[in-house]
Amino acid sequence: MSNFYYPKKEMFKDPQFSSMDEYRAVVEDFNEDYEGTWAQLANAKIDWFKPFTKILNEDEAPFYKWFEDGELNVAYQCIDRHLKDKKNKAAIIFEGDNGDQEVITYRELAYKVSQTANMFKDNFNIKKGDRVVIYMPMIPQAAIVMLACAKIGAIHSVVFGGFSAEALRDRIIDASAKLVVTADGAFRKGKPYMLKPVVDEALKVGCESVQKVCVIERNNEDIHWEPNRDYSYNELIKSQSSFCKSEHMNAEDPLFLLYTSGSTGKPKGVQHSSAGYILWAQLTMEWVFDIKDNDTFWCTADVGWITGHTYIVYGPLAAGATTVMFEGVPTFPDAGRCWKMVEEYRINQFYTAPTAIRLLHKMGANEPKKYDLSSLRILGTVGEPIDPPAWKWYYEVVGNSNCSIVDTYWQTETGGHMISPLPAATPIKPACATFALPGIEAKVIETDGTLTPTGEKGFMCITKPWPSMIRTIWNDPERFKKSYFGDCKVNGKPVYFTGDGAMVDEDGYITITGRTDDVINVSGHRMGTAEVEAAIKKHDNVAAVAVVGKPHDIKGEGIFAYVVLKSDDGIADELEIIKEINTMIKTEIGAIALCDDVAFVPDLPKTRSGKIMRRILRSIAKNEPITQDISTLEDPTIVAKIEAIINS
Ligand code: WT7
Numbered sequence: 297m298s299n300f301y302y303p304k305k306e307m308f309k310d311p312q313f314s315s316m317d318e319y320r321a322v323v324e325d326f327n328e329d330y331e332g333t334w335a336q337l338a339n340a341k342i343d344w345f346k347p348f349t350k351i352l353n354e355d356e357a358p359f360y361k362w363f364e365d366g367e368l369n370v371a372y373q374c375i376d377r378h379l380k381d382k383k384n385k386a387a388i389i390f391e392g393d394n395g396d397q398e399v400i401t402y403r404e405l406a407y408k409v410s411q412t413a414n415m416f417k418d419n420f421n422i423k424k425g426d427r428v429v430i431y432m433p434m435i436p437q438a439a440i441v442m443l444a445c446a447k448i449g450a451i452h453s454v455v456f457g458g459f460s461a462e463a464l465r466d467r468i469i470d471a472s473a474k475l476v477v478t479a480d481g482a483f484r485k486g487k488p489y490m491l492k493p494v495v496d497e498a499l500k501v502g503c504e505s506v507q508k509v510c511v512i513e514r515n516n517e518d519i520h521w522e523p524n525r526d527y528s529y530n531e532l533i534k535s536q537s538s539f540c541k542s543e544h545m546n547a548e549d550p551l552f553l554l555y556t557s558g559s560t561g562k563p564k565g566v567q568h569s570s571a572g573y574i575l576w577a578q579l580t581m582e583w584v585f586d587i588k589d590n591d592t593f594w595c596t597a598d599v600g601w602i603t604g605h606t607y608i609v610y611g612p613l614a615a616g617a618t619t620v621m622f623e624g625v626p627t628f629p630d631a632g633r634c635w636k637m638v639e640e641y642r643i644n645q646f647y648t649a650p651t652a653i654r655l656l657h658k659m660g661a662n663e664p665k666k667y668d669l670s671s672l673r674i675l676g677t678v679g680e681p682i683d684p685p686a687w688k689w690y691y692e693v694v695g696n697s698n699c700s701i702v703d704t705y706w707q708t709e710t711g712g713h714m715i716s717p718l719p720a721a722t723p724i725k726p727a728c729a730t731f732a733l734p735g736i737e738a739k740v741i742e743t744d745g746t747l748t749p750t751g752e753k754g755f756m757c758i759t760k761p762w763p764s765m766i767r768t769i770w771n772d773p774e775r776f777k778k779s780y781f782g783d784c785k786v787n788g789k790p791v792y793f794t795g796d797g798a799m800v801d802e803d804g805y806i807t808i809t810g811r812t813d814d815v816i817n818v819s820g821h822r823m824g825t826a827e828v829e830a831a832i833k834k835h836d837n838v839a840a841v842a843v844v845g846k847p848h849d850i851k852g853e854g855i856f857a858y859v860v861l862k863s864d865d866g867i868a869d870e871l872e873i874i875k876e877i878n879t880m881i882k883t884e885i886g887a888i889a890l891c892d893d894v895a896f897v898p899d900l901p902k903t904r905s906g907k908i909m910r911r912i913l914r915s916i917a918k919n920e921p922i923t924q925d926i927s928t929l930e931d932p933t934i935v936a937k938i939e940a941i942i943n944s
Pocket of ligand 1: 679796810817
């Protein structure tokens, strides 16, 4: 039993789950009456404009519908309903890169969101169902704009600010967005950086659907203003009324799209619903983060990712909590920045990615000790498997061995946490996501639905529909079915496959072992190898390319590209080509996809039917012995040739 860490009971007051028995009791409720238990929670947690009478509709599975005849508004759920008893409570605490602070109360947030919503209607003619692309830095307006969309029923699609013009353009076109909301730029590490020029570049080709661009002036650097297209948010907001009616939305109306990587070159527009999504965002705040009225919650993610959507904006606000938003980076001005902020704001829950933990550990192992971190109760991690040394440092040094660590496993598609410890109940094992949350039927199975034996790797599946699940892939329902419901079946019925492998141990604990597809995880960012390959292939001198992940100390996985050139003119050129390839990647995707290693090889290991054997390339990149049968390759000698190049 020595590898269990037990929650410190004295750290918690009235937690939702204070023991595993309480956890099992709720699991039992779901077992006895799955739909009824969900319905009870949905009735208790959501302020419905019109109550639902239907719970789950499976007629068009896997296009499931939850609470389909209910009506609500997610912005109302997150803001307006709190005005009764929390109007002067801090909703958002913002800290700028330079340390500037701004507190926005629920009342102020209500006004700003309404003004913005009115602006969208009056100035930009945005209507229910229109798509709005948000390309923004980490400033409160990002949340305000998202909520303004929700208020009037527009569907937002936030594109991470690190994506390139090409990547932004693809997402604008796929969603046929009517409006793009951006900022001139913002600040990072003490310097201004720009976003608006990227939007200008993106809109040059093929974005006919875009009528207007709304620009928030944040860093006040010079930008180009396109006449009759670009408008200043800061100007327009001045004349807008601070009251706007919350549109009555159907439970199943899409709340947002969020593009994520799959195994092909084209990103998928993951579509989320209104009621199911917000219900789970709020519930997991209460269950996993034990959010209490006086808490200050800080999730360090970017709003451009699902973690930012669910645990900076929607979850905390639906729960009526105080959420911290930070413009800067954890290492500026030094590796103590986060700990200084924890001390200053008396943060109670701190939620970040393993990559940040590893970096902060490496840069300042003793840094946390310089600050008073005693307000912390829960430390969260998300996005990739956390390694035991990083876990231990987080637990012992940051948490002073008092805090519960919640290793939360989930995905863009799941909307919120799927597998996670309950902080006051679950005995935790380092680097283990532990158990499925109540209501979530997470199983490690074989493709035919049989349970994978204890201690062996199987497929991580969710075998029952749940309210916050992805509804479809925007514009591509067939791909939705194929991507998620094509691989695994239980009793002949397709079930949701996450794309991850997992293992259940002798205590029933679930550990995630990583992706089973061609998706890699770089610093907690999900990246399709096919996307990176497509970018590299655009280089004139590249004949073929295969990209794989390779373990990386800080990033978790790094990007390793095997490149076959059309003509090989010696090493000087190769260095030049690496530079050009990385420029290509920056243009096509963004700096997050830059290669850590590029190896020039004479050919790729291919089967006789032409399929590239990425598994062999992964083993070579990791310096692992090759266990696969290579005799079936078109040219078996290529493996030794590639190994010789990598080892030279
Ligand atoms: C993929 C989803 C969910 C928000 C951030 C990433 C990996 C996520 C964990 C964890 C091990 C994890 C999985 C998953 N992942 N959380 N706690 N332990 N792996 O969202 O970009 O949709 O990526 O991240 O591989 O499939 P995403």
